[in-house]
Amino acid sequence: xxxxxxxxxxxxxxxxxxxxxxxxxxxxxxxxxxxxxxxxxxxxxxxxxxxxxxxxxxxxxxxxxxxxxxxxxxxxxxxxxxxxxxxxxxxxxxxxxxxxxxxxxxxxxxxxxxxxxxxxxxxxxxxxxxxxxxxxxxxxxxxxxxxxxxxxxxxxxxxxxxxxxxxxxxxxxxxxxxxxxxxxxxxxxxxxxxxxxxxxxxxxxxxxxxxxxxxxxxxxxxxxxxxxxxxxxxxxxxxxxxxxxxxxxxxxxxxxxxxxxxxxxxxxxxxxxxxxxxxxxxxxxxxxxxxxxxxxxxxxxxxxxxxxxxxxxxxxxxxxxxxxxxxxxxxxxxxxxxxxxxxxxxxxxxxxxxxxxxxxxxxxxxxxxxxxxxxxxxxxxxxxxxxxxxxxxxxxxxxxxxxxxxxxxxxxxxxxxxxxxxxxxxxxxxxxxxxxxxxxxxxxxxxxxxxxxxxxxxxxxxxxxxxxxxxxxxxxxxxxx
Amino acid sequence: xxxxxxxxxxxxxxxxxxxxxxxxxxxxxxxxxxxxxxxxxxxxxxxxxxxxxxxxxxxxxxxxxxxxxxxxxxxxxxxxxxxxxxxxxxxxxxxxxxxxxxxxxxxxxxxxxxxxxxxxxxxxxxxxxxxxxxxxxxxxxxxxxxxxxxxxxxxxxxxxxxxxxxxxxxxxxxxxxxxxxxxxxxxxxxxxxxxxxxxxxxxxxxxxxxxxxxxxxxxxxxxxxxxxxxxxxxxxxxxxxxxxxxxxxxxxxxxxxxxxxxxxxxxxxxxxxxxxxxxxxxxxxxxxxxxxxxxxxxxxxxxxxxxxxxxxxxxxxxxxxxxxxxxxxxxxxxxxxxxxxxxxxxxxxxxxxxxxxxxxxxxxxxxxxxxxxxxxxxxxxxxxxxxxxxxxxxxxxxxxxxxxxxxxxxxxxxxxxxxxxxxxxxxxxxxxxxxxxxxxxxxxxxxxxxxxxxxxxxxxxxxxxxxxxxxxxxxx
Numbered sequence: 001x002x003x004x005x006x007x008x009x010x011x012x013x014x015x016x017x018x019x020x021x022x023x024x025x026x027x028x029x030x031x032x033x034x035x036x037x038x039x040x041x042x043x044x045x046x047x048x049x050x051x052x053x054x055x056x057x058x059x060x061x062x063x064x065x066x067x068x069x070x071x072x073x074x075x076x077x078x079x080x081x082x083x084x085x086x087x088x089x090x091x092x093x094x095x096x097x098x099x100x101x102x103x104x105x106x107x108x109x110x111x112x113x114x115x116x117x118x119x120x121x122x123x124x125x126x127x128x129x130x131x132x133x134x135x136x137x138x139x140x141x142x143x144x145x146x147x148x149x150x151x152x153x154x155x156x157x158x159x160x161x162x163x164x165x166x167x168x169x170x171x172x173x174x175x176x177x178x179x180x181x182x183x184x185x186x187x188x189x190x191x192x193x194x195x196x197x198x199x200x201x202x203x204x205x206x207x208x209x210x211x212x213x214x215x216x217x218x219x220x221x222x223x224x225x226x227x228x229x230x231x232x233x234x235x236x237x238x239x240x241x242x243x244x245x246x247x248x249x250x251x252x253x254x255x256x257x258x259x260x261x262x263x264x265x266x267x268x269x270x271x272x273x274x275x276x277x278x279x280x281x282x283x284x285x286x287x288x289x290x291x292x293x294x295x296x297x298x299x300x301x302x303x304x305x306x307x308x309x310x311x312x313x314x315x316x317x318x319x320x321x322x323x324x325x326x327x328x329x330x331x332x333x334x335x336x337x338x339x340x341x342x343x344x345x346x347x348x349x350x351x352x353x354x355x356x357x358x359x360x361x362x363x364x365x366x367x368x369x370x371x372x373x374x375x376x377x378x379x380x381x382x383x384x385x386x387x388x389x390x391x392x393x394x395x396x397x398x399x400x401x402x403x404x405x406x407x408x409x410x411x412x413x414x415x416x417x418x419x420x421x422x423x424x425x426x427x428x429x430x431x432x433x434x435x436x437x438x439x440x441x442x443x444x445x446x447x448x449x450x451x452x453x454x455x456x457x458x459x460x461x462x463x464x465x466x467x468x469x470x471x472x473x474x475x476x477x478x479x480x481x
Numbered sequence: 482x483x484x485x486x487x488x489x490x491x492x493x494x495x496x497x498x499x500x501x502x503x504x505x506x507x508x509x510x511x512x513x514x515x516x517x518x519x520x521x522x523x524x525x526x527x528x529x530x531x532x533x534x535x536x537x538x539x540x541x542x543x544x545x546x547x548x549x550x551x552x553x554x555x556x557x558x559x560x561x562x563x564x565x566x567x568x569x570x571x572x573x574x575x576x577x578x579x580x581x582x583x584x585x586x587x588x589x590x591x592x593x594x595x596x597x598x599x600x601x602x603x604x605x606x607x608x609x610x611x612x613x614x615x616x617x618x619x620x621x622x623x624x625x626x627x628x629x630x631x632x633x634x635x636x637x638x639x640x641x642x643x644x645x646x647x648x649x650x651x652x653x654x655x656x657x658x659x660x661x662x663x664x665x666x667x668x669x670x671x672x673x674x675x676x677x678x679x680x681x682x683x684x685x686x687x688x689x690x691x692x693x694x695x696x697x698x699x700x701x702x703x704x705x706x707x708x709x710x711x712x713x714x715x716x717x718x719x720x721x722x723x724x725x726x727x728x729x730x731x732x733x734x735x736x737x738x739x740x741x742x743x744x745x746x747x748x749x750x751x752x753x754x755x756x757x758x759x760x761x762x763x764x765x766x767x768x769x770x771x772x773x774x775x776x777x778x779x780x781x782x783x784x785x786x787x788x789x790x791x792x793x794x795x796x797x798x799x800x801x802x803x804x805x806x807x808x809x810x811x812x813x814x815x816x817x818x819x820x821x822x823x824x825x826x827x828x829x830x831x832x833x834x835x836x837x838x839x840x841x842x843x844x845x846x847x848x849x850x851x852x853x854x855x856x857x858x859x860x861x862x863x864x865x866x867x868x869x870x871x872x873x874x875x876x877x878x879x880x881x882x883x884x885x886x887x888x889x890x891x892x893x894x895x896x897x898x899x900x901x902x903x904x905x906x907x908x909x910x911x912x913x914x915x916x917x918x919x920x921x922x923x924x925x926x927x928x929x930x931x932x933x934x935x936x937x938x939x940x941x942x943x944x945x946x947x948x949x950x951x952x953x954x955x956x957x
Binding site: 028313314319407 | 505512693700704932
């Protein structure tokens with residue numbers, strides 16, 4: 001029972017340590033899922049169930065992995081060490097019990113077995129049991145370095161707060177074995193030998209006084225086993241002095257009548273305190289193991305993870321690597337000497353500077369708030385003028401910060417189908433004021449747009465803000481003439 | 482159970498639709514680029530609580546041929562009552578037509594019952610040129626909200642707000658890159674106000690998101706506390722054989738140990754950074770470059786770092802007194818109070834004196850080279866004996882946490898971890914100071930921490946995080 005609690009605590013601690021390498025988000029998802037599964041089955045999500053669940057899902061298809069076996073065996077290893085320590089104490093308890101009792105009852109036929117020594121020894125055992133009980137209750141651990149050397153009391157061990165109770169249990173087990181082996185030895189010797197008990201003391205005490213003391217000692221079993229309570233006559237008859245040559249006055253049978261009292265003294269004052277200590281240690285172990293598990297930092301976190309719903313904000317989809325190619329080979333070209341200016345989607349607001357807008361024979365608007373029919377009419381009107389020109393060219397002004405959309409593409413394609421084939425179309429992405437801050441980035445999207453159109457007659461031009469007069473005297477670039 | 486609300490984020494290309502979705506869905510892996518056509522397919526981003534959808538955001542491509550779509554709709558509609566049906570018919574008719582692929586992608590969720598979140602860029606001047614697309618959206622008959630997102634430095638929000646008010650039920654301003662978390666929640670609550678039955682799920686979502694944020698903060702404090710404990714108590718050890726001893730001088734051994742020690746500490750710090758970033762779902766933070774710059778100018782172990790993140794001698798003395806006094810109380814307890822508090826006083830004075838004395842020394846970790854014994858020699862470096870080291874690591878970690886917790890998932894800029902120019906920790910409450918100092922002392926003395934101390938240490942780190950948050954928010 002106690003071992004199952006310890007095993008649970010050790011296994012839990014082990015699992016929490018293993019979880020330390022996992023991300024908190026994963027742990028939350030895992031444990032919340034477990035809690036929800038328990039809820040579906042109308043079960044309380046206990047630590048035992050949690051551990052069993054993790055062990056089951058950790059087996060990976062029914063086969064125990066080496067890792068999981070190691071993980072499962074680690075708590076067992078610690079408990080085995082404690083079991084071995086317990087067995088060692090029990091064994092030594094038995095041996096010492098036999099030896100001690102044999103020593104106490106050593107009788108070669110001459111001297112009596114002094115009951116006073118037996119009583120003193122039993123009192124000492126009671127005192128030792130009491131010290132062990134107090135020690136485990138106040139958490140005093142004088143043997144901690146020894147345990148650490150044996151690998152039982154590591155600083156990080158979850159059993160650390162249980163050490164006093166564990167050690168007390170070991171000590172009391174040894175004590176119980178000692179006591180029982182003593183009683184057994186006493187009974188065997190009673191059967192196979194004629195033990196001659198007597199009492200002796202240097203102190204000047206009367207038989208009445210001694211009888212009163214023995215009566216007090218025998219109080220616990222006076223009703224249970226009256227024969228084991230010595231009467232005054234026996235006490236009076238069995239006093240001996242070592243200086244006496246012989247004590248032949250007393251009936252030899254009387255010397256042997258003490259054994260029930262001796263057995264009961266041993267049982268009540270040696271075995272019983274140890275048994276009581278063992279029960280108390282076991283109880284302490286239960287309580288402390290439960291408290292240690294409840295106050296384990298991992299338990300608080302686990303309960304929180306089980307109770308709190310997992311929130312998935314929808315971040316599974318990844319397409320950041322699927323971004324469009326922002327490279328382009330297209331270059332800005334000089335503005336052609338066009339006589340037609342078309343403002344696309346409200347590009348006439350803000351107005352173009354005079355250096356760009358002046359000197360054009362025809363100014364049109366298309367896109368944006370204009371209807372598709374308006375666009376077609378504008379294309380027709382431009383066509384009339386372009387048909388008369390030797391070097392037809394159109395300047396299409398756009399808002400540089402607005403992205404080029406498919407409607408503009410449709411417009412350019414429709415215009416190219418209507419206008420003379422050699423008509424050059426110069427896209428003029430125009431910026432003004434603060435929007436110029438992003439002009440380079442904005443220009444890039446227009447260059448890529450023209451690149452995608454794959455039409456040699458369409459290009460992107462940067463605004464030339466010089467006056468028309470100064471432009472008139474400027475030598476024309478090759479290809480635009 | 483009512484179906485979870487769906488919100489389609491629509492608009493002209495390049496107005497920050499994906500940024501809005503990235504921030505609200507806490508997804509930094511959504512492609513965001515100033516290039517029309519970056520989003521080609523609609524993509525759903527559901528917010529789920531325990532696997533149940535609470536609401537879904539749908540990122541959509543921008544309008545490409547709005548006038549052509551509107552012309553078709555007008556040509557096929559007889560009255561106002563059939564407009565929504567006409568939009569649906571348009572999607573049905575053109576869903577396989579490449580010319581209207583983008584329009585079908587963005588209109589499809591609206592015909593299936595999604596709410597409209599129309600996004601415009603408030604940093605560029607208002608233009609009535611987009612009225613065709615706004616009209617199409619109005620034709621869908623779906624509850625609608627307009628968001629003014631500001632991509633550039635200019636602000637034309639007022640004009641936009643007035644104009645959008647004519648087309649949309651609600652108009653809100655929201656900076657996808659810079660809006661604080663409280664504004665995310667407020668925006669989601671506004672989504673819920675578009676339809677009465679959407680209010681409850683959106684309120685539920687904001688509650689869970691708020692709890693999740695608190696939880697992340699607690700977990701960050703735990704991560705920082707655990708890392709600090711590990712770094713402050715770390716000792717680099719090496720066992721050498723006779724041959725190795727003869728081949729290597731003491732100086733070379735010391736240098737190697739020191740290098741390994743520094744390397745380990747930097748690795749631990751890097752792990753902490755990554756863990757906190759993952760916690761806040763920042764998986765693509767460009768910190769590599771920032772970290773290199775950070776390390777070259779403000780190296781963890783440099784005097785500059787100490788000046789930026791360390792604490793002054795007065796702080797150390799105060800914290801040291803508190804920590805020493807706590808230790809001294811043990812003496813008073815042992816004497817059952819007969820020492821009349823002398824233990825606490827003496828302990829406090831010793832702690833304060835020690836901290837003051839060592840406060841301006843960047844003491845190196847202890848280097849110990851053992852004697853040759855049984856053909857084996859052991860050498861160790863660490864733990865660090867200077868509490869300032871802990872304060873430097875703590876300051877840097879909290880600074881990083883703060884930047885990550887404040888960073889929106891639409892942000893793509895380099896994470897700039899500028900060092901603090903003020904000793905913000907000095908306004909931390911006395912109890913937290915003492916706890917931090919005491920833990921640092923215990924770690925450097927290689928004394929293990931018990932669970933209770935660990936818990937109070939985590940609480941103290943949490944308090945320091947709160948203090949840093951206040952300090953940052955009150956920065957001019």
